[in-house]
Amino acid sequence: xxxxxxxxxxxxxxxxxxxxxxxxxxxxxxxxxxxxxxxxxxxxxxxxxxxxxxxxxxxxxxxxxxxxxxxxxxxxxxxxxxxxxxxxxxxxxxxxxxxxxxxxxxxxxxxxxxxxxxxxxxxxxxxxxxxxxxxxxxxxxxxxxxxxxxxxxxxxxxxxxxxxxxxxxxxxxxxxxxxxxxxxxxxxxxxxxxxxxxxxxxxxxxxxxxxxxxxxxxxxxxxxxxxxxxxxxxxxxxxxxxxxxxxxxxxxxxxxxxxxxxxxx
Amino acid sequence: xxxxxxxxxxxxxxxxxxxxxxxxxxxxxxxxxxxxxxxxxxxxxxxxxxxxxxxxxxxxxxxxxxxxxxxxxxxxxxxxxxxxxxxxxxxxxxxxxxxxxxxxxxxxxxxxxxxxxxxxxxxxxxxxxxxxxxxxxxxxxxxxxxxxxxxxxxxxxxxxxxxxxxxxxxxxxxxxxxxxxxxxxxxxxxxxxxxxxxxxxxxxxxxxxxxxxxxxxxxxxxxxxxxxxxxxxxxxxxxxxxxxxxxxxxxxxxxxxxxxxxxxxxxxxxxxxxxxxxxxxxxxxxxxxxxxxxxxxxxxxxxxxxxxxxxxxxxxxxxxxxxxxxxxxxxxxxxxxxxxxxxxxxxxxxxxxxxxxxxxxxxxxxxxxxxxxxxxxxxxxxxxxxxxxxxxxxxxx
Numbered sequence: 001x002x003x004x005x006x007x008x009x010x011x012x013x014x015x016x017x018x019x020x021x022x023x024x025x026x027x028x029x030x031x032x033x034x035x036x037x038x039x040x041x042x043x044x045x046x047x048x049x050x051x052x053x054x055x056x057x058x059x060x061x062x063x064x065x066x067x068x069x070x071x072x073x074x075x076x077x078x079x080x081x082x083x084x085x086x087x088x089x090x091x092x093x094x095x096x097x098x099x100x101x102x103x104x105x106x107x108x109x110x111x112x113x114x115x116x117x118x119x120x121x122x123x124x125x126x127x128x129x130x131x132x133x134x135x136x137x138x139x140x141x142x143x144x145x146x147x148x149x150x151x152x153x154x155x156x157x158x159x160x161x162x163x164x165x166x167x168x169x170x171x172x173x174x175x176x177x178x179x180x181x182x183x184x185x186x187x188x189x190x191x192x193x194x195x196x197x198x199x200x201x202x203x204x205x206x207x208x209x210x211x212x213x214x215x216x217x218x219x220x221x222x223x224x225x226x227x228x229x230x231x232x233x234x235x236x237x238x239x240x241x242x243x244x245x246x247x248x249x250x251x252x253x254x255x256x257x258x259x260x261x262x263x264x265x
Numbered sequence: 266x267x268x269x270x271x272x273x274x275x276x277x278x279x280x281x282x283x284x285x286x287x288x289x290x291x292x293x294x295x296x297x298x299x300x301x302x303x304x305x306x307x308x309x310x311x312x313x314x315x316x317x318x319x320x321x322x323x324x325x326x327x328x329x330x331x332x333x334x335x336x337x338x339x340x341x342x343x344x345x346x347x348x349x350x351x352x353x354x355x356x357x358x359x360x361x362x363x364x365x366x367x368x369x370x371x372x373x374x375x376x377x378x379x380x381x382x383x384x385x386x387x388x389x390x391x392x393x394x395x396x397x398x399x400x401x402x403x404x405x406x407x408x409x410x411x412x413x414x415x416x417x418x419x420x421x422x423x424x425x426x427x428x429x430x431x432x433x434x435x436x437x438x439x440x441x442x443x444x445x446x447x448x449x450x451x452x453x454x455x456x457x458x459x460x461x462x463x464x465x466x467x468x469x470x471x472x473x474x475x476x477x478x479x480x481x482x483x484x485x486x487x488x489x490x491x492x493x494x495x496x497x498x499x500x501x502x503x504x505x506x507x508x509x510x511x512x513x514x515x516x517x518x519x520x521x522x523x524x525x526x527x528x529x530x531x532x533x534x535x536x537x538x539x540x541x542x543x544x545x546x547x548x549x550x551x552x553x554x555x556x557x558x559x560x561x562x563x564x565x566x567x568x569x570x571x572x573x574x575x576x577x578x579x580x581x582x583x584x585x586x587x588x589x590x591x592x593x594x595x596x597x598x599x600x601x602x603x604x605x606x607x608x609x610x611x612x613x614x615x616x617x618x619x620x621x622x623x624x625x626x627x628x629x630x631x632x633x634x635x636x637x638x639x640x641x642x643x644x645x646x647x648x649x650x651x652x653x654x655x656x657x658x659x660x661x662x
Contacts, residue, residue: 005443096380097381099458100381104458104462105466106459111459111463112521113521115423115425115648115650116370116402116425117652118521120516121521121651121652122650124517125518128518130515130517130530131515132514132516134424134431134435137420137421138403138419138421139397139404140403146420148420148444152441156442158266172388173389178396179397206361208361208416254416
């Protein structure tokens, strides 16, 4: 019998988006009590990073570490999956600017921050975690493929996994070529065992039927969902917060969908 | 946790040693390194470049993905009978049941470098620049899936120089969980200005051909490469002898661009791979080193190996042959290990004048025809951000 039929519990949950920094601030919107409105995204200062390391990191890396820290409630050194569609536009812009000048000198910090696993590396150092981490992308379907990777790790390795997904808007001139207009990140701890305050369980499958992607019940979130590949997680975050048992369809590769069966038993 | 092995039923590779597995095997056996002195940079360094990539167009209907990285991918999909093997697998499993897991450190980001040189007076990039189909990591996955006609699960892993080793672990998990029945793993990385000037700014490039494990080693030679492998749970083809037996993944949690000096994370990855393969250290006949030829990497890796293995286990870095192919190093060296198992020979660690006596490991200075059967080998890939992965490949038992 295949492992994928086992439920995987989402035991912690965090989010960072305009006017929703942290789950506490996001709950009224995710539970449908208030409407979401866009707003300026603040400069984050994730506390787990020592001040000297924080200075070396970019807004993109801080966006990941902020939610990773909030989700990792038990302060455990968990295996981690980091997912971002585009990587760090700010670093790409800086480095490509430098490379079009003479002499072509890239700062060592900019260079090591340019790797797609920069946030994962800072996370491991700050959390003192020698557990494995991976860093992935699949463009517009990045949230789904990261979730699938995290779930396969939980199922095969039978240990809790931290999942962190994040994308940050580009600056000029790259902004005209990107599909990210709002900052958005989210993180979960996924587990085979149900925690007391678990948000529910999920089972994943792939659907090749041509169906529409799921939308939030709170329709004010539609524009945010379309503003960032990671915000495709919003219908799932809403179902978890509302305790809705439902099956969601999130964008996946080649116009297929990741079917997410959410349960609350 | 012990894993069930996966059989490598087809594979293909292109690197500075040539196009196809036979070219790599022949260069290794004939002592021909692929490294050449670079002529187009403002500093001196040797590179492992692949010839003819720029003149190798993509399919007309996939030309939107055109960039050097995807062209190298196509060149590699087109050789070693790989497409035929994938077509047979499609008949067997269905196009939607074969996963694709690929590693790359820079994908097609060279297109962004080129676009920045063509900005107009307002600083805008040229209108024909296309970020999503070139620079974004998904470009490599989308191109490969569409070129092979596959519609199943997959993703791109980008963890610097461990990227295309970790794809084996991801593929195994997706098969084991039931999300696909077979998988293609691979890695594609072409040389970019970011890599060249980035490693140069860290003073990690050598002005000479790289000298892994040498007392006076002073940095890497950057290379480019691609490789693909088809992984299946069963096969009726008796020619397929090599299997993925284990993998180990860990983090250093130490520094963004330097390895832990005692090789803490590296030792952990090797030990996990052994546990995962249900093998003892004494079952391993050869270690393919990450062996980049930076002073810090080789020292840390040497220490890590002595924590796990007998110091007499033969080791070599093959970076002196191919250069450090970054995000493609994992697959390139895994496929070199496959050739080692199939042809029962061990490649030398090139360019050593004075072996670093502080390394307590048995470095092979010449190609060797082993006296005893090589049944299992391990290959190491470590990357920036402290990302480590070790793979164990072996003959089917």
